[in-house]
Amino acid sequence: DSGVTQTPKHLITATGQRVTLRCSPRSGDLSVYWYQQSLDQGLQFLIQYYNGEERAKGNILERFSAQQFPDLHSELNLSSLELGDSALYFCASSPARGLGNTIYFGEGSWLTVV
Amino acid sequence: DQQVKQNSPSLSVQEGRISILNCDYTNSMFDYFLWYKKYPAEGPTFLISISSIKDKNEDGRFTVFLNKSAKHLSLHIVPSQPGDSAVYFCAASLNNFGNEKLTFGTGTRLTIIP
Numbered sequence: 001d002s003g004v005t006q007t008p009k010h011l012i013t014a015t016g017q018r019v020t021l022r023c024s025p026r027s028g029d030l031s032v033y034w035y036q037q038s039l040d041q042g043l044q045f046l047i048q049y050y051n052g053e054e055r056a057k058g059n060i061l062e063r064f065s066a067q068q069f070p071d072l073h074s075e076l077n078l079s080s081l082e083l084g085d086s087a088l089y090f091c092a093s094s095p096a097r098g099l100g101n102t103i104y105f106g107e108g109s110w111l112t113v114v
Numbered sequence: 115d116q117q118v119k120q121n122s123p124s125l126s127v128q129e130g131r132i133s134i135l136n137c138d139y140t141n142s143m144f145d146y147f148l149w150y151k152k153y154p155a156e157g158p159t160f161l162i163s164i165s166s167i168k169d170k171n172e173d174g175r176f177t178v179f180l181n182k183s184a185k186h187l188s189l190h191i192v193p194s195q196p197g198d199s200a201v202y203f204c205a206a207s208l209n210n211f212g213n214e215k216l217t218f219g220t221g222t223r224l225t226i227i228p
Contacts, residue, residue, distance in 0.1 A: 002157060002159070004157070035218075041220055042116075042118070042120075042203060042218035042219050042220040042221060043158070043203065043205075043216075043218040044218075045215050045216060045217065045218075048215065056215045058215060090157055090158070092157070102160075103160065103216070104157075105157030105158045105159070106157050107155065107156055107157050108157055
C-alpha cells in the first residue's frame, strides 16, 4: 500500500459526459501528480500541483482540469469525454521536493468511455 | 514525440538467469533516470535510479547502467526470480530533483519462467 488513495477504481461513462477522479496523497506529501496511461502507452504526465498551486503542466487537454484543495487532496475533472479518453489515470504524491524515488503512485482509476 | 523509448514490449527469461531491460532516450538534457516496476492492479513502484554523473548504480539484484553518449540505459536483474515478473517502466527527468514531470517509456513486460 503506497498510501495514495484514488477513487473511483473503475468508472464507465458515455461520450460527452463529465467525470471527476479523486486523489488523497500520502500523509505529509505536498505535491500531487496526475498521469494518464492509455493502451500500449507509457505513463503520460498531465499536471502537477504543489501545496495547492499548479507547478507543472504536461500534455493535458483543455477539456481536462485539475485542482488541489487546502487539505491537499486533488481532483482531476474530465469533460466532454471521448472514446479516446478511456485510460488508466494515476495519481502520485511526493514530499516538497526530492529525488524520483519519493514519488508514490496510487492504484489508478480505470475510465472506460462508451 | 516519444522521448523515452522501450523498444521491447515483452521479454521472457528463465529463472536464475540474467534479465536485461533496455531503454533509449532522445533528450540530452535528461539528467536523472529511474526504473519503476508495476504489478497488475497496482500503481508503479520505484525500483532504482541513476544520476547522469554516474554510469552504474547497484542495489542488490538490480543494477542500472547509463551510457550517456549512446543515450541508453539498461536494467540488469540477476538472478531473476518469479516475483520479478511485472511491467518495467523506464523514466527520465530534467533535473536531479527527479520527481517533477517524469517522462516515461511505454514499458517492458518481463516474464520469469520457472
